[in-house]
Amino acid sequence: MDWIEALQANATSPAVLFFALGFAAAVLRSDLKIPDALYVTLTIYLLCAIGLKGGVALSSAPFARLWLPLLAAIALGAAIPLWSYALLRRALGFSQVDAAAIGAHYGSVSAFTFVAASNYLQSIDVPFPGESVALLAVMESPAILVGIWLGRPGADAGRTRVGEIVREALLGRSVLLLLGSLLIGVLAGKRGMAQVEGFFVVPFQGVLCLFLLELGLVAGRRCGDLRHVGPRLLLFGLAAPLAHGALGAWIGTSIGFDVGGATLFGVLAASASYIAAPAAIRQALPDASPTLYLTAALVVTFPFNLAVGIPYVYALARAWGA
Amino acid sequence: MDWIEALQANATSPAVLFFALGFAAAVLRSDLKIPDALYVTLTIYLLCAIGLKGGVALSSAPFARLWLPLLAAIALGAAIPLWSYALLRRALGFSQVDAAAIGAHYGSVSAFTFVAASNYLQSIDVPFPGESVALLAVMESPAILVGIWLGRPGADAGRTRVGEIVREALLGRSVLLLLGSLLIGVLAGKRGMAQVEGFFVVPFQGVLCLFLLELGLVAGRRCGDLRHVGPRLLLFGLAAPLAHGALGAWIGTSIGFDVGGATLFGVLAASASYIAAPAAIRQALPDASPTLYLTAALVVTFPFNLAVGIPYVYALARAWGA
């Protein structure tokens, strides 16, 4: 399978098409709306499902094998905001706090880009290590903490409590659900998984479609904000996933992952957080502009990864892994 | 299978029984409530699921075969409001705007009556062309536009923007989801469908039960409005599905559908919209009484079709198709 085929296989997957449908509906200003309760439900479901699957994989795999990847993931997550910050501040002319905020988003990860990538691998029958979901869990927070540290104003604004924020970044909803269901998967094992497969495995890919329909709507509605974002951030939002994806795939290959694992590692690096990071950054760095970081992560980078980034990283991982 | 059997098979189907349970709960004034978010979720799920299935069917069927049925459906949808208007206005004494509004509802279609009908056919093992969901998609809007045109006040009330309304009727939530997922089904094909079957096919009939439980509640709560509706509209609400159902089944048979297809065509004609039409009509013809059109469509015709109309149309289609 070459590049074109990889792209094609991705572009005709129901999940990606549902994202496009949601995006189109929003751009055409349809009255289609997804209840917030459904969004939260889908989020919880998807996180628990991938956590469980990862946990079951872990329960039958040597945990030791994970130390190196975990450390690499944490280091990469913490490093991305550093060079992104330098680039955004020096070369692209953003203010200190905006550069720090954007860097935090690109160092952190998007769980649903990860899910879409594993879905993609599954649909083209490429195996991947189930434990890699642990990487997702540990990679969410480091970048947020680094970003907050980079953007912290000299004179503290009074309303930001760094302790609080660190606690939240480490104990946020998604990290908690991921780690919790990972642990449940480890404890319940294959036997427990067999009981709940009918809910957490069988309908999984279809549920993902519904979720991406919703994300398409959200991204499409925010499309108008692209005007406020400017060409420089647009460029960054497209270049960052290409660069970070390649770097991640390379590191993944280097530390011994197979093609599937290296792809997921690369996709994590390429993805930008649009849920956990905005919530934390809006509180810790209220002077940074949400229009910038949210639009870049959600309207530019997420769809780009979904359509192009995932097959691109996969193609690299395959080339290097062979 | 004769008439009695057809009725019986329908009356013991879980879906119909759950509708009855919801209806009973509302009439008994139970505190059972279904969250609005669940209602919207079920709507989206059911529309996407039937759209997908139809699309997959289309992807392996000659699209050409559909032109005639599509044209027939549009024509029938546009024609029903015309004679309904004349009848309601002349024979039954309704005002211009009310006659137009009611006609719009009976010319448009109820997606969930369609779903219930295909569910019924499936449960008695009668095949039907998957593409017929395209008829559902095109038949929603024409009647609404005709109805608005019939009811348009001489002196425009200022708040109604016909352009807006036409756009909405053509791009409403349900049409968009149906056409969108139809297209996704065509693009993703059997291979894509296999991935999402565990969500969009396996639990489908059960989800329909939950949805009909909800609709039963809603209809049951509005039961009290029957008093405001009067015997003439009640009569219309029962006679229209019988007449339109027969006409639809006959047209369906004439243009070459098999028994299943003709049944669905007939059921579409027999059904009255209670979601898309009220929303459009309340905006475009605010002087029409929602108590009349909503009660007729939701409390009279929907339950009647569910219990009697569907097996009735099927019996006709079978008699004519043989």
Added chain:
Amino acid sequence: MDWIEALQANATSPAVLFFALGFAAAVLRSDLKIPDALYVTLTIYLLCAIGLKGGVALSSAPFARLWLPLLAAIALGAAIPLWSYALLRRALGFSQVDAAAIGAHYGSVSAFTFVAASNYLQSIDVPFPGESVALLAVMESPAILVGIWLGRPGADAGRTRVGEIVREALLGRSVLLLLGSLLIGVLAGKRGMAQVEGFFVVPFQGVLCLFLLELGLVAGRRCGDLRHVGPRLLLFGLAAPLAHGALGAWIGTSIGFDVGGATLFGVLAASASYIAAPAAIRQALPDASPTLYLTAALVVTFPFNLAVGIPYVYALARAWGA
């Protein structure tokens, strides 16, 4: 399988672990929240699913066989508040109205403890009579009525209408859904069930996990109320399920149930209502403290039954049934 094993099998079941995760998240003050709409949806789903299954079982079982268990269940439900009242009032020093209110909760039942118990039996391959869900349906109300009668103030407070409340206890949401879907199961039979199995059976155990995650959160958040509850009620909340569970398992065995049936009977007796009873009692006995009865039922007895009570009752039923 001895006691230890029974406990272990329970403690590594995904359902119980998800409850623990929710509890931990709440205690750690995570921002994880489950939308109310999801909670209601899960409730409706679980009640309909167990009702249906019970109904199908009933449809192929001699109904006559159920009279004795039903009578026993009603009698036990009505009797528990009597001695609980005496104990709470005399020995533990609660006021009249609080003793009556707490007694009502422990005589009534928790549908989800029942579901967890049947889930447990299934996971350890112990059969149980499907019809036993009928016991759950009839056992909810008697205790509430007895409790209200015990706690009725001499001078009626003006706002309590006993007629209303009796009607509600008999026609509450959960009783209605249970009895309704039981009836649907009977009418639709195996044939109807086959149609909806993909929704009401296949994902059932996984859905239960999500529900228990939510209940864990709710219980965990109310953990702080334990301070207001005092050691005497805490003791009651732990001793009551042990005593009532043993009694129920013994009665169940005596009236001829197999090990599975006796376990469910015991679990019903051991469980305390935290949904139907609080709603009814808060209205009928507004002077009783909800902090007391709700905390006892939800924060003490429910988790205790989930972790310890269910395997304990099972072990008893097995010992006595052999």
Added chain:
Amino acid sequence: MQRHPMRRVTIVIEALAREALCRLLTEAGAQGFTIFPVESHGAHAAQPSDIAEFGTLQCEAVVRPAAAEELLQSLFRDFFPRYAVIVYESEVWVLRPEKF
């Protein structure tokens, strides 16, 4: 346009009291009112509302001054000792006094 003075009574109350509240409002002569669930932060701490029945709701009724007086008295007598509840009143103006 001609305005007519009315009172708006706002009641923030635990959701389990819903039925009792509706009855009280009707008896006190309110021609209508609206109810919506809120997340409440009271004396003790945030009260999470995952389960609506355990949560809080806010009720707003526009009533004639005389009805407001009666309503407040009933609330004071029957509700304040029993439920977690906050009540406040404000002045509003309406166009169609006959509807209240």
Added chain:
Amino acid sequence: MQRHPMRRVTIVIEALAREALCRLLTEAGAQGFTIFPVESHGAHAAQPSDIAEFGTLQCEAVVRPAAAEELLQSLFRDFFPRYAVIVYESEVWVLRPEKF
């Protein structure tokens, strides 16, 4: 701090009128407004809102007194005869008058 008087117009209306209402508010010069679904108990009986489109919504707009006047007139003329609707006005104070 310096306060500036404004009017808050509250509209309780059937949800199907949402679009028309938004248009009216914008035309009358409201710079912004909030909408939320409510469970409504009107003249007839409780109106259940399982389906949001068949339910009721409450809209609150803070506007300059002149805009309030115009808004009320439009509501009186175009909405009162057609929709199930309740409107009332109250006095409020804001800090940044230029935002309204």
Added chain:
Amino acid sequence: MQRHPMRRVTIVIEALAREALCRLLTEAGAQGFTIFPVESHGAHAAQPSDIAEFGTLQCEAVVRPAAAEELLQSLFRDFFPRYAVIVYESEVWVLRPEKF
């Protein structure tokens, strides 16, 4: 019945500011407040709220006049430059002043 004057402060604000707002209210001496999600139509256009975190919430706090003054000052200083927010104040009356 005897009424006591209080101020009701209403804050319409982007949902991401929730935590900061709760802290501010507590520090300013509010004994309680209610929060609910709203669909907001602001200066720019409708802001859809499919994801509650990206949406808008409305907060209502009834406080003593002195606390209102402090609250408004803090909002003016810390919130107006940073968040999409609208604040207004109105007069209300309560029965039990000791609760506020």
